[in-house]
Amino acid sequence: xxxxxxxxxxxxxxxxxxxxxxxxxxxYIEEHGHGSWRSLPIKAGLQRCGKSCRLRWTNYLRPDIxxxxxxxQEEQTIIQLHALLGNRWSAIATHLPKRTDNEIKNYWxxxxxxxxxxxxxxxxxxxxxxxxxxxxxxxxxxQSKNAANLSHxxxxxxxxxxxxARLAKQSKxxxxxxxxxxxxECPISSQKSPVVCLDIMTALNGSLMKTGxxxxxxxxxxxPLIPLSEVSYMNTTSPFLDQLMVNxxxxxxxxxxxxxxxxxxxxxxxxxxxxRDGGIDNYNETIALKSIFSDxxxxxxxxxxxxxxxxxxxxxxxxxxxxxxxFVEKFTDLLLNASNDLHTFSGGSGGGExxxxxxxxxxxxxxxxxxxxxxxxxxxxxLDLSNVSPSDSSVFLGPEL
DNA sequence: AAGCCGGACAACCGCCTCGTG
DNA sequence: GCACGAGGCGGTTGTCCGGCT
Numbered sequence: 523x524x525x526x527x528x529x530x531x532x533x534x535x536x537x538x539x540x541x542x543x544x545x546x547x548x549x550y551i552e553e554h555g556h557g558s559w560r561s562l563p564i565k566a567g568l569q570r571c572g573k574s575c576r577l578r579w580t581n582y583l584r585p586d587i588x589x590x591x592x593x594x595q596e597e598q599t600i601i602q603l604h605a606l607l608g609n610r611w612s613a614i615a616t617h618l619p620k621r622t623d624n625e626i627k628n629y630w631x632x633x634x635x636x637x638x639x640x641x642x643x644x645x646x647x648x649x650x651x652x653x654x655x656x657x658x659x660x661x662x663x664x665q666s667k668n669a670a671n672l673s674h675x676x677x678x679x680x681x682x683x684x685x686x687a688r689l690a691k692q693s694k695x696x697x698x699x700x701x702x703x704x705x706x707e708c709p710i711s712s713q714k715s716p717v718v719c720l721d722i723m724t725a726l727n728g729s730l731m732k733t734g735x736x737x738x739x740x741x742x743x744x745x746p747l748i749p750l751s752e753v754s755y756m757n758t759t760s761p762f763l764d765q766l767m768v769n770x771x772x773x774x775x776x777x778x779x780x781x782x783x784x785x786x787x788x789x790x791x792x793x794x795x796x797x798r799d800g801g802i803d804n805y806n807e808t809i810a811l812k813s814i815f816s817d818x819x820x821x822x823x824x825x826x827x828x829x830x831x832x833x834x835x836x837x838x839x840x841x842x843x844x845x846x847x848x849f850v851e852k853f854t855d856l857l858l859n860a861s862n863d864l865h866t867f868s869g870g871s872g873g874g875e876x877x878x879x880x881x882x883x884x885x886x887x888x889x890x891x892x893x894x895x896x897x898x899x900x901x902x903x904x905l906d907l908s909n910v911s912p913s914d915s916s917v918f919l920g921p922e923l
Numbered sequence: 924a925a926g927c928c929g930g931a932c933a934a935c936c937g938c939c940t941c942g943t944g
Numbered sequence: 945g946c947a948c949g950a951g952g953c954g955g956t957t958g959t960c961c962g963g964c965t
Contacts, residue, residue, distance in 0.1 A: 536934085536935075537933095537934075537935095537958080537959080538933070538934075538958090538959070538960085539933085539934085558950080559950075559951070560949085560950070560951095572950085572951090573935085573936095573950095573951085574934075574935080576951075576952090577933090577934065577935080578933090578934080580952095581933075581934080582933075582934095609954065609955085610953085610954085611953075611954065612952075612953060612954085623952095623953075623954085624932085624933080624934090624953095624954095625932085625933095627954070627955085628931075628932055628933080629931095629932090631931095631955095632930065632931055632932075633930095633931090
């Protein structure tokens, strides 16, 4: 089965590239573009197969490749994205501009994987190898349900990120120079101050721990939040989640190769089916979802998102459509760079456990290695952000109301 | 100095997806 | 709908190099 490797053809060279070959390839592509990779080697005078040329170009010769040591921030991003996406290196690479998927993959295999293992973290699941929560014989049914649902939602989130990665890639193809790395460019990151919470599951988890009214949000006097404990979206029979997972024709399966429309408006209506349908049958559950997003800072997107859409009887559909244009971008930025510290997650009360762990209010997100070492910031804190175990995420516990 | 070993990373291989006729 | 080719992706292998004995 399968065709023979292209390099099996007689006369084609394998192995390391010489500088002369590099020069030929570079010169040809600079002058003509790569065009068809299959025909390129002949035109460029190379005794290589097209595939080998393509790999050499994309992984090594391309001018927009950043080489050298990975920064602490890049490591952090890789770990967190890997927790969500698994070994989808190309998807991860879309969030690390100037790094190739091959480079990230190699770095993971040779550095990060071992480091996590040493710390007792399973590099596959990103959970402690002896996970008391999962193995506990005293786990309650609700805990089991929560775990199952967390897994369920993690799958969905993984699929969403994958689609977002495709969007990013398409954008990059369309205007390669217009895409800037929000992580690298983030002014807040350069200030070495905020905590980044990438992990939506952790955020969701934190929100699940919360109950009651969120004082940080506007207009709640009109529409108080439904206590999350009373909302059934984490129940396996949640019609909202079920709808989220299956009702949108484009969103076939959280684990399948995602085919949902790469259209942010569609994504919004996927998230907010009642908006799509024009009804508010799932209003309570939507309010719960709002609470989650607001906790993650989505309320900062602008009034059309947090104030208008959820206020009540306004033209929700229109507002979502309007805000949907850059929803994906903002949402992903939020996950990856988000500027908010964990105060948000701890109800805005001015410093949570993470802040304490991370050496004061500066937290650990967006910090470079030197800074972390200077300030005795424990690497484990980074790992906390990718740990989705509900039982040990006290970091995200909100104030009891 | 020579051999061994392991880390790092470039390159390859096989499979998959997607576009096209 | 099907076949085919191009390109992409992730896993694996090969090679180089520095440290250690």
